[in-house]
Amino acid sequence: MAGIYVHIPFCKSKCTYCDFASYPDKLCFAESYMACVYREMAMRSPELEGMTFDTLYIGGGTPSVIDEKYIAMLVAAAKKHFKLAENAEITIEMNPGTVSAGKISLYEKCGINRFSVGLQSAIDSQLENIGRIHNLKDYLACAKLLKGKNFSADIMIGLKNQSIADIEYSIEVAASSGASHISMYALSPEDGTPIYTDYLNGELPDGDTVAEMYAAGVKRLCALGFERYEVSNFCKKGKQSRHNLNYWKRGNYIGFGVAASSCVNNVRMTNTFDLDEYFKCILSNHFAVVNSEEVDKDGQEEEYIMLALRTSAGIDLAEFASLFGSDFTKKYAEALQKTRGYIEVTDGFVKIKDEFLFVQNSIIVEYLRLRG
Amino acid sequence: MGKKSNIRNFCIIAHIDHGKSTLADRLMERTGQVSERDMEAQLLDSMDIERERGITIKLTPVRMFYKAKNGEEYEFNLIDTPGHVDFTYEVSRSLAACEGAILIVDASQGVEAQTLANVYLALENNLEILPVINKIDLPSARPDEVKTEIEEVIGLDASAAPLVSAKEGIGIDDVLEAIVSAFPPPQGDERAPLKALIFDSYYDNYKGVILFVRIKDGCVRAGDKIKTFRSDKVYEVVETGVFSPNLQPKNGLFAGEVGYIAASIKSIQDVAVGDTVMNADNPAPEPLPGYKKVQSVVFCGIYPLDGSKFNDLKDAILKLQLNDASLIFEPDSSVALGFGFRCGFLGLLHMEIMQERIEREFGLEIITTAPSVSYKVIKTDGEEIFVDNPSHLPPVSEIEHMEEPIVKADIYSPPDYLGQIMDLCREKRGTFLGMTYLDKSRVQLEYNLPLNEIIFDFFDQIKSRTRGYASFDYELIGYERSKLVKLDIMLNGEVCDALSMIVHEDSAYTRGRTLCENLKEAIPRQLFEVPVQAAIGGKIIARETVKAVRKDVLAKCYGGDITRKKKLLEKQKEGKKRMRSIGSVEVPSEVFMQILKTNKD
Numbered sequence: 004m005a006g007i008y009v010h011i012p013f014c015k016s017k018c019t020y021c022d023f024a025s026y027p028d029k030l031c032f033a034e035s036y037m038a039c040v041y042r043e044m045a046m047r048s049p050e051l052e053g054m055t056f057d058t059l060y061i062g063g064g065t066p067s068v069i070d071e072k073y074i075a076m077l078v079a080a081a082k083k084h085f086k087l088a089e090n091a092e093i094t095i096e097m098n099p100g101t102v103s104a105g106k107i108s109l110y111e112k113c114g115i116n117r118f119s120v121g122l123q124s125a126i127d128s129q130l131e132n133i134g135r136i137h138n139l140k141d142y143l144a145c146a147k148l149l150k151g152k153n154f155s156a157d158i159m160i161g162l163k164n165q166s167i168a169d170i171e172y173s174i175e176v177a178a179s180s181g182a183s184h185i186s187m188y189a190l191s192p193e194d195g196t197p198i199y200t201d202y203l204n205g206e207l208p209d210g211d212t213v214a215e216m217y218a219a220g221v222k223r224l225c226a227l228g229f230e231r232y233e234v235s236n237f238c239k240k241g242k243q244s245r246h247n248l249n250y251w252k253r254g255n256y257i258g259f260g261v262a263a264s265s266c267v268n269n270v271r272m273t274n275t276f277d278l279d280e281y282f283k284c285i286l287s288n289h290f291a292v293v294n295s296e297e298v299d300k301d302g303q304e305e306e307y308i309m310l311a312l313r314t315s316a317g318i319d320l321a322e323f324a325s326l327f328g329s330d331f332t333k334k335y336a337e338a339l340q341k342t343r344g345y346i347e348v349t350d351g352f353v354k355i356k357d358e359f360l361f362v363q364n365s366i367i368v369e370y371l372r373l374r375g
Numbered sequence: 376m377g378k379k380s381n382i383r384n385f386c387i388i389a390h391i392d393h394g395k396s397t398l399a400d401r402l403m404e405r406t407g408q409v410s411e412r413d414m415e416a417q418l419l420d421s422m423d424i425e426r427e428r429g430i431t432i433k434l435t436p437v438r439m440f441y442k443a444k445n446g447e448e449y450e451f452n453l454i455d456t457p458g459h460v461d462f463t464y465e466v467s468r469s470l471a472a473c474e475g476a477i478l479i480v481d482a483s484q485g486v487e488a489q490t491l492a493n494v495y496l497a498l499e500n501n502l503e504i505l506p507v508i509n510k511i512d513l514p515s516a517r518p519d520e521v522k523t524e525i526e527e528v529i530g531l532d533a534s535a536a537p538l539v540s541a542k543e544g545i546g547i548d549d550v551l552e553a554i555v556s557a558f559p560p561p562q563g564d565e566r567a568p569l570k571a572l573i574f575d576s577y578y579d580n581y582k583g584v585i586l587f588v589r590i591k592d593g594c595v596r597a598g599d600k601i602k603t604f605r606s607d608k609v610y611e612v613v614e615t616g617v618f619s620p621n622l623q624p625k626n627g628l629f630a631g632e633v634g635y636i637a638a639s640i641k642s643i644q645d646v647a648v649g650d651t652v653m654n655a656d657n658p659a660p661e662p663l664p665g666y667k668k669v670q671s672v673v674f675c676g677i678y679p680l681d682g683s684k685f686n687d688l689k690d691a692i693l694k695l696q697l698n699d700a701s702l703i704f705e706p707d708s709s710v711a712l713g714f715g716f717r718c719g720f721l722g723l724l725h726m727e728i729m730q731e732r733i734e735r736e737f738g739l740e741i742i743t744t745a746p747s748v749s750y751k752v753i754k755t756d757g758e759e760i761f762v763d764n765p766s767h768l769p770p771v772s773e774i775e776h777m778e779e780p781i782v783k784a785d786i787y788s789p790p791d792y793l794g795q796i797m798d799l800c801r802e803k804r805g806t807f808l809g810m811t812y813l814d815k816s817r818v819q820l821e822y823n824l825p826l827n828e829i830i831f832d833f834f835d836q837i838k839s840r841t842r843g844y845a846s847f848d849y850e851l852i853g854y855e856r857s858k859l860v861k862l863d864i865m866l867n868g869e870v871c872d873a874l875s876m877i878v879h880e881d882s883a884y885t886r887g888r889t890l891c892e893n894l895k896e897a898i899p900r901q902l903f904e905v906p907v908q909a910a911i912g913g914k915i916i917a918r919e920t921v922k923a924v925r926k927d928v929l930a931k932c933y934g935g936d937i938t939r940k941k942k943l944l945e946k947q948k949e950g951k952k953r954m955r956s957i958g959s960v961e962v963p964s965e966v967f968m969q970i971l972k973t974n975k976d
Contacts, residue, residue, distance in 0.1 A: 008935060191930045214925030234928055250935045264936040271938060296938070306937065309944060345902060364927040365902055368948045 004249045006058040007081055009040060010260035011066040012278065015101065019134040019201075020159075022193035024262035024276050025064040032278070036260075037073040039285040041080040043259050046290065048084035051257060051267070056085050058092045058246035061115075067097035071106045075113040082114070092117055092245045099145040100137035107148050117244075118154040120145060120182070125173040129162045133198065139176070146180035153242065155184035160220060161213045162190060163206050170220045178227045184238040185229060187220050189213050214361055221357075233314045234360045251310045253303070261291075269298045300327070301372070308370050312363060317347075317354025338369040379631040380560045381447055384589065385505075386454045386470060388497060389479035390487035394509045398479060398541040398550070399437075399453060403620070405547050406439035406451065436575075436587060436633055437620035443555045451554060452618075452633035454574075470500040472574045472589035472633060475558030477550070478506045478531075482516035482538070485524045485813075494529055505557040506533045507550055512540035561631030568659040569593035569601070571628075571636070571652040578694045582613070584640035585622070588652060589633050591663055596627040600655035601638060604662035606645045609655040610638035646697075671703050671719025672780070672851060673726050673830050674747050674763035676873070677733070678715030680740035680953060680964045685714045691737035692716055695729065702729060707764070711873040711955050712742055712967070717764055723830055742967045745876050746830045751778040751854050765875040768861050771912055778854040779879075780826040783808070786837070788845035790818050795840040803828035804879060824849070825857065825879070862887055864894065865908040869958035873967055888917040890970065897966045900924035905960050 013036075014027045026032075059081050066074065074095065081087060094117040095110055110118075120142070124130055127138045137145075146154075156177035160170060177185050190213075192202035201207050208216065221231065229237035233251065236244065249256060258265045258274065261281045265272045273294040275281050284291035298306065304327050311318040323331045331353060332339060339346060345359040345366050355363050389395040439451040454472055470476065476497040480486055497504055506525050508518050518538050525533040537553055539546030575587040595601065599612045614637040616624040628634040640646055651662035679688045696702045703719035720726040726746060733739055749763040753775045762768050784805075788796055790812070800807070800822045808821040824833075829849060837845050862883050864874040874894075878886050887909025894907045898921050905921040929940045954961040 006935075188930055189926065189928065210926040211922075217926075235930070250937070256935050258935065262936075264938075266935065273936065273938070294938075306941065309941065310937065359902070360928070362902060362924050362927040364929065364944060364947055365924060368944060368951065371944060371948045 004058075004245075004252060004254035005054050005056045006060060006246050006249045006254065006256040007056050007085060007087075008246075008256060008258040008263055008265075009059070009061045009066075009077060009081075010258065010263040010274075011061060011063040011069060012036070012261045013063065013068050014065045015068055015098070015136050016134060019132070019197040020190055020192065022196050023064075024278075026278060029278060030068065033069040033073060035282065036278070037069070037077060039282060040077065040259050043285050043291070044080050044084045046285075046288065047257060047259070051085060054086065054255065055088050056081075056091060057088045058094070058249060059087065060246040061093075061095040062119075063096055065098045065101060066095050067101045067106065071109045074115075075109055078113045078115065094119055094244070094246060096121065097145070098135075098137060099142040100135075102145050102148060104148055111152075116153060118149055118152060119184075119186075119244075120149070120154060120156050122156040122173065122177055123159045124162060124165070124169065125176040126165075126169050129165060129169065132163050133159075142176070143180060146182070150181055153184075154182055155186060155238075155244065156180070156182040158185060158187045158220070160187060160189045160216050161208055163201055165208060165216065167216050167219045170216050171223045174220060174223045174227065178224075178229070183242040184236070184244065185224060186236050187217070187224070188235050189217060217361060231315050231357065231360075234363060248314075251314050253307050253310060266298075269303055271296050271298060303327075305371055309367050312355050312367050312370070313360075315354065315357065315360075317352045320351045320353065335370055342366050342369050379563070379565070379629070382450045382452070382561055382631045383475065383554050383558045384452045384454070384473045384561055384631070384633055385475035385477060385554060385558055386473045387477045387479060388490065388493040389509075390481070390484075390490045394481070394541045395479055398477070398507070398509060398539070401541050401544060401547050402451075402453065402551065403437060403439060405551065406441050436618040438617040438623075438633070441551050441555070444552060445555075449555055450632075454633070470497055470502060472572060473500075473502060474561055475503040475505060475554070477554070478504050478525075478529075479509050480506060480521055480525060482508050482510045482518050482521055483513050485521050486528045491529065494531075503558050504531055505550075505553055506531055506536040507553075508533075508536050508538050509541055511538045512543045512545065563590070563592045563630035565592075565594055565630045567592040567630075568657045569595055569599075569652065569654040570659045570663055571595065572663050573603070573646060573648050573650050573652060575648060576646060576697050578697055579637070582637040582639070584637075584646055584697060586636045586638075586640075586646060586652065587633075588628070588636055590628050590630050592630050592659065593654065594627055594629040595636060595652070595654070601636070601652050602655045602658070603646055604651040604653060605647065606650075608642075608645050610640055612636055612638045648697075670851075671701075671763075672722055672748065672826065673720045674749065675718060675720075675726060676707055676709060676712070676715055676744035676764070677704075677718050677730070678709065678712040678742045678744075678873075680742055682713045684739060687737065687739055688715065688733070688741065691733050691739055692718070694737075695732060699729075701725070709744075709766070709873045711871050711957050711962070712744075712964075713955070715742075719763070723834065742873075742964050744873050744967065747877065748780050748826045748830060750780075750859065750877055753777070762877075765861055765877050766872045768877065776856055777859045777877075779857045779859060781823050781852055781855045782826050782829060782849040783852045784822045784824050784829070784847055784849040786820040786822065786845055786847040787813075788818055788820070788841055789816055792841040792845060793818060793820070796820060796837065796845060799833070799836055799840055800824065803833060804881075823852070825855075826851065827877070827879070860911045862890075863910045864890055865906075865910055866894075866898070866957045866960045866962070867903075867905050868908075869960070870910075871957045871962075874970065883911055884916050887911075891917045891919040893970050894966070895919035895921055897969050898960070898962055901960060903959075 012024045012026055013030050013033055014025045016027045017025060061074065078093065093115045095115050096119045098121050122142050123135060125139050130138055158173050158177060192199045192207060224237045228239060231237050232243050255267050256265060257267055261274060261278055262276045263274045272292045274291045275293045281291045308318060318331060320331050345356055347354050347356050355366055359366060387395050387399060436452060436454045441449045441451055443449055478494060494504065508521055510516060511518055522533040522536060525531055537546050537549035539550060570592040571588040571590045573586050573588055576584055579585050595612060595615060597612050597614055600609050601612055602609045614624050615628045615634060616622050617634045622635060653659050679685055692704055701721050704716045707717035708714050720729060730741065730743055733741055747763050747765065749761045752760050752762050752769065754769060754773050755775045786796055803824055805822040805824040808823060811819045813819055837847060858880040859877050860880050860883050862876050862878050863870045891907045891909050898905065900921055900923060902923060904923045907919045907921060908915050909917040929943060953964045955964055
């Protein structure tokens, strides 16, 4: 498995929790930026010649905020420079406030077959609180345009004044509007974002409350026929995000654009977070990588475990043995013994029990080795 | 160098804050030992801790030359001494190396209890005492009254006592002249076999152990073969020298002089403070009288925070002991904390200082267990044992009764706080002995108090209840029968030995409850619910619960950026290194410190 990620760092306005590369005031640079992304792809193309890509993911920021023709050109550039599989999953992230029938139809025409919509909450006051530009009505209109298509909705847990009923309602809205995939994320207030102030002032629900709300959300999702396949991801049968699964399987992926990450043949790279620097690099025919690290065998094993334990399937023992040449249950017997109450070992898989996925860090660290 | 008759060896004794270090600095400055410009404030207090706390912990020797009014040049050897009650041992060591002692008395505060104790020590050592009245520049100075006080309380003739202000540099010359006339020159025979008293030592990475000595008889030079009385190991002297106040090499040390000997001594255990250095080829028939062995009063366990640093800790403690013979230790182990040491100290301040020195001078992070005192346990079979470590207490069925150490405490305070102090002493099981108005603004209260109450939080309490105005001294007076019990703390049903303590029956419940409450806050939530219980014998007296963790998860990987996540997990893993396991419960090492420190209500 291999995937391509493209980062579109533009937004109409910045949400109060947003901690990633996105520039609400630089939309005018969209054209030059996309030109750079196409060029970066061309530059990267020769070294990835033999690789077939199964997914393309256009994320952000808000990819739907820029002119749809650039998206069409982007997909075309990806197909031109890389070998995209016949049935490749091509996803675009959208903000419900920035879509139109025309946009969606062009997206589909160019090959996009999966949509990820940032619903976040079905309660307007909460959307306003976190600085979203859309309301419930916008979402419903967007979902109507996506009726019958393969789309996902994002829901956030841990917002100011959020109740269990609000979460259940948001899930109902997402499910009944036709989403076949729901990502439910617990908000993590990052230092430097406006919402961090709310957090410091104790206006956000505490960890225990979030855990309780999350558990209620999981319950409702399951009742509605969604299956949890990763700690924060739920879907109808067969509707997993193949792109994300590839991350958790430590597949290869190549990222383009500002702040994009890649992992190709065990080398992890990250592009610059600075838009100007990105322009400068690409325009002078240099890669914009600011961080590059080769992951050694031990590191690969560690990553594999930490990522696989996020998923409901868990660690595939046969795959582990073929990748790392050792018997997982023997090598990690001590950790398994220590975490026995929280782990399930069944027909070739080792996984964290569903009810403990939300406290997985405490469990995963038992499987990591101390360095230095 | 000069004649023995022109040497004066002396020390300075004073109550804390009466200006001992300042006067010493002035003497050095006036004799040209250091220029005013080069002088770091309080030269002799060379340890960071000493400067920060404004107290002297270690004795520090220094040599000065003074040209007296009679035209003769004199060699002065000053040995600075600590003033705090805990360091009496250090004081007695320096006294044995001197013929005279300057007694500093504050011109406004007069004679203090601690001053008295040191004066008696000096008299026991047959020292001449020269009273000096300091801080005469203060508006509240009352030198004449203080002179009378010295005569009445101590019985010393203070009529000729120099009146000085060390701070302002007034009267320093009078002191220098008085040193010449009041103190006798050292006795001793240069031609007799070498006898040198080791009054201190420290470890130098290049030169090995440096011995601070007072030559009583004979002489010692580089190249001489020396041994100590108690060990047969022979060393060759590499260097001899004096203190200026830094080490200054000088060829040969002679009877009456104070100086140092370096002889490439690597093994710290071979040279004990108090021992006598002799010439290996011509040993003196008998040693000098050594020092009284000190009695530790406060005990605690010291463990490395990082269990793998046990050997570093051992090394640190050995080196500190070389420099401070009053530190007593033996290897110890705890289920919760692993391998460490059980250490004995002369008092709470001594303990604190030692902990700080281990951390600062050796860069080690340590965990210390709750301070304990030494209890006398009378067993049912009549055997009498001393127990300072709660985990060594015999089973209840074998104990006939227990006795605890009692101190006599002198508390000084402005009269406004009498009520608060008396309340505190009552809470701490004190017995009121008496009260004296020293003057309008100062009252002296006398109490008998159990030592284990004092080491708990007495000092903090008295300071906070009197806004820092009260001060107190104490001395051990004996043992008294008491209702003592062993309080255990259990985490998830397992006894945590590092938190066990011996307490009085009446305070066991409060203590247990406070400990449980503090632990509940300090122990990080685990994957399961952890009951925190306090128990006496098998009986639970308090309980709190650390709830299970409910959220410990990293949000999504944006665009596949997992490096940050990896770092967070690695950090979490790193944190585990600092965890100690009590059964299945993981407790960060810091918790032990926190708990023992926040034991205040």
